[in-house]
Amino acid sequence: MNSHHCSVEECSEPSVARGLCWKHYGRRRRHGSVDVTKRRYRMPPECRFCGTAEPGAFYPSYKSVCKQCRKVQAIQREEMRVDALVDSAARR
Numbered sequence: 001m002n003s004h005h006c007s008v009e010e011c012s013e014p015s016v017a018r019g020l021c022w023k024h025y026g027r028r029r030r031h032g033s034v035d036v037t038k039r040r041y042r043m044p045p046e047c048r049f050c051g052t053a054e055p056g057a058f059y060p061s062y063k064s065v066c067k068q069c070r071k072v073q074a075i076q077r078e079e080m081r082v083d084a085l086v087d088s089a090a091r092r
C-alpha cells in the first residue's frame, strides 16, 4: 500500500503525522509552513546607488534609495527640468 505518503508535492517520504513526513512535519511545527526553504525573507533596505544599508539612512516608504541619493536624484531631476525650460526659452 502506497497511499500514506507525505502530502507535500515532490516529497516521497512516508507520512508519519498529519499526512506529512518527519522532515515536513517538523518544519511545519517549527515554522508554521512546510515550504520554509521557499519563504521570502524581508530584504533589509539597501541603497541601489551607493549601497548603504544603514537603517537610519532610509525613508520608511522608500527602501531602495537612501535619503542622500534620493536628494541627489531630486536635484538632478530639478536641474534637468530647468535645463529643458532654458532650452525651450532660448529656442524662441
Ligand SMILES: [Zn+2]
Pocket: 006, 007, 008, 011, 012, 013, 020, 021, 022, 023, 024
Ligand atoms: Zn515530506
Ligand SMILES: [Zn+2]
Pocket: 047, 048, 049, 050, 051, 052, 065, 066, 067, 068, 069, 070
Ligand atoms: Zn545611497
